Amino acid sequence: MAKIQQHTQVPATPLPIVIAGALVKGKENYLTIGAYGIMSIQPPVVYISSMKAHYTNAGIKETGYFTINVPPAGLVRETDYCGLVSGREIDKSRIFTSFYGKEKHAPMVRECPVNAVCRIIKTVDLPGNDVFIGEVVEYYVDEDCLADETPDPKKTLPLLLYGRLYRKLGRAAGTAFAAGKTLMKKL
């Protein structure tokens, strides 16, 4: 099987899609992001990376907070829309119902079944992007999406971006921290 060297680019993997929320000039604003990931389980730390031109960045810098909202597949149009238009021109507070936890500078999306409030602990300055690293300080889940107190993906229906398509999560392929045990004696 031949390996083809291509021009340098980010590796082709599915990207979990989240909607980042922030208060910008006192108004709720929402931005769809694929440049999201976890950095630490304990304490819970995640990041979002947002291009410097984005309207949202100033709000995050000003308040020190952003939120993570995990959109369900049923909101794919609204999710895509939040990545297409800028809060500079469009009032994105009207797309969703905002709600707040203890932190009044961190708007969350009620229609998203999983929500987290993140307090900035570090910012990394890349040439074209601000990378906001935040510790999760509040966490909310829709009651009817829980199975054994854990969000059930059959109910939360998270979206992934691969190339130019949003996709749903697919079938199970194995159990983590278990599937590999069969190899322990062989290798």
Add this chain to the structure above:
Amino acid sequence: MAKIQQHTQVPATPLPIVIAGALVKGKENYLTIGAYGIMSIQPPVVYISSMKAHYTNAGIKETGYFTINVPPAGLVRETDYCGLVSGREIDKSRIFTSFYGKEKHAPMVRECPVNAVCRIIKTVDLPGNDVFIGEVVEYYVDEDCLADETPDPKKTLPLLLYGRLYRKLGRAAGTAFAAGKTLMKKL
């Protein structure tokens, strides 16, 4: 629909699974990671976050390089195994066939259809984790996984971790930068 506040934790989203490669004490070592993501498209920048106790970290710090290898669903046992055992006790160079590009300190996994060499541009020190931020400097794809010069997910079969299950990528839910256009006139 009631929102339940839970203890703070990383939000429930699917996590793309990659195998990080590094040369540790001159030997190829591989570590399975869900704490991976993209930070910038141009230049292509990605990160991995690895617990400080991990054997791999010293190799990355010493060489200044790590690799990203995207395992196909058919390698779920080997992938899980690489997250279960430490290179301190097990010689993980035997699990896969290693190959090298121009950079001789950055081993890649031949059996993974997508591979990238990353040069560290920044390290973020979290309480329990080293976050290695790297620019992609080489990129390889299996020729037979390409469709229109782009890796086809039906052939690369990437894995996602959600809770304790590895899952495959599922069905299309919409087209990015297009699905939201229908809302442009309405909102």
